[in-house]
Amino acid sequence: MEPEYITHNFQPIYDKESRILMLGTMPSPKSREVGFYYGHPRNRFWKVISDVCGEELPLTKEEKIAFALRNRIAVWDVLAGCEIKGADDGSIRNAKANDMKRILDHADIRAIFTTGTKAAQLYKRYCYPETGVEAIGLPSTSPANCRTTYEELYRAYSVIAGCLQD
Template identity: 45%
Template sequence: MSFEPVWGPGSRAIILGSWPSPKSWEQGFYYSHPQNRFWPLLAALAGEKTPGSIPEKKALVLRHGLALWDVLEACDIEGASDASIKNPVAVDLPGLLEKVPVRAVFCNGAASHKLYGKLLEPATGIPAVKLPSTSPANASFSMERLRRIWGQALAPWLDAGNNG
């Protein structure tokens, strides 16, 4: 079973990963591999310092009108290799969207985007924006390049979170 989604009544956009890494399972929260750039990136885009604790990470997401989850509720996977995912079972994103006013979907990496398109987009009707993965395996993307691409995509949503 996947982690619980992070969301609040002010969540206007959701960021979806594919499936937690072994390090994330060990730590009990999303993007917990020390070399994953998700938290430093999101903090930089929000103009905040990188959160350390799980409550600080949740607060960062919620303060900026975002939600966070994975595409998959369950799957068979070898280590952290998205390419090895078999027997994927989607989360109940349509159920969450009945409670949360999400208007935009962002996928952290190609695997989550592909899985979202196949398993969830037909039910949600919301096309997803594919963002480059923050995983350390995506070494071809520098932090600066990630900031530029993620920043352009998330800027309107981060601003919306701050204003209301």
């Protein structure tokens, strides 16, 4: 498979009440196909954060946006564009970062979390020098990360609950 240059075309989910920012790397081919974050049916992102927040799993794009905003969770990706082979984050080249100020200047973000090792590395390289805000790396919820059990994901993602308290 040849790498192709992909441009991120999803709007970030946030409002002025957002308290945490969850950052992936770049939308996967399946997410781009369905037009929304963590769109692969086996991606565990929406399940784990809804369980951590004690809510039912949101199913539609509209339910997911409402869930995120209600729980003061901003959702975006580190990259605005890159060369990538399919969904292989390890193949990313020629990365261009999103401007995190778009959210950080308009919301009271108290913590930034990345969903996966590559997102953490890219954030540290491209975004941290601009934001000065460390990101906490969490395990990937991707179906490719099958060695991390759901219980392990739940324990790791439970850290976000403490950041949502006033």
